[in-house]
Amino acid sequence: MSTATSARPTARRTPPEARTIVDAPGTRRRRSVPRLLGGALLVVLGAVAFGVVGLRVDPGIDVLAMARPVTAGTQLSDADLRVVHIVPDRALHVVRASERSAVVGRTAAVPLAAGALLTSDQLGAVTDPPPGQSLIAVGVKTGRAPSGLTPGASVLVVIVPQGAAVDSPPQAPAVVRAVDLTDSSGITVVSLQMSAESAVRIASATGDVALILQSPGR
Structure with a gap:
């Protein structure tokens, strides 16, 4: 008489490299901080x-x-x-x-x-005036100088020739020393300080004097 033997199921083990590690809740958040x-x-x-x-x-x-x-x-x-x-x-x-x-x-x-x-x-x-400088007075017609010109202002003096225009009119940088009241003929006398050489050139030039206000410290 033969006896039947039942086979027991064998448990399969998962290789370590195939296992999936699941982080506990909140672990990823703690790691990202x-x-x-x-x-x-x-x-x-x-x-x-x-x-x-x-x-x-x-x-x-x-x-x-x-x-x-x-x-x-x-x-x-x-x-x-x-x-x-x-x-x-x-x-x-x-x-x-x-x-x-x-x-x-x-x-x-x-x-x-x-x-x-x-x-x-x-x-x-x-x-x-300081060494190497001279003081000259020029008559400026109305409209040839900015309004409100005050002592200490830096200006460029330009002699505007009468008649035919020239390419390079006489000009020189200067500092305003005084501004007199405008007379009845519309002329304002302005005292200017400039280099001695420039003073001679400007004083001997013929034409109308124009004053161009320059940036401070220029």
Whole structure:
């Protein structure tokens, strides 16, 4: 008599490399937080580095300029000065803003217009006119000069020839020293300071005088 033997099912084992690891709820979120913090930190550090580099490459400096016009011989007060940020010209001996306290109380050697950059050679004893400079008076017709012209203003003096036009009329840079009242004929006498050579050329030229207002410090 034969006996039937039932076969027991054999459990299959999954190889380790084929197993799927399932993260517990919330694990992925916890893992992403450090990454987010790290990314934010990199953004902040990048912005700071960019700002530092930007400051290093800025060639500008803070210097002193005139807040209002003053005449030669005026003792400068703090209210006469203001700070501007410029890219300096090596040929221009500007006064740094850090020297403001040392400038207050010093004397303006020449007339200074509002907005003009302050330079070291504009301070000191008054020499009128300064060495190498001359003062001349010119009669300016109505419409040949900007209105509101004041002492200390920088101008370009141009002699407009009468009759035939010329390619290069006589001209010279100058500083306004005084502006008289306009007379009944419409002529305003303006006293100008310019180089001695330019003064001779302008005074000997024939034609109408025109004054062109220039930017402060030019």
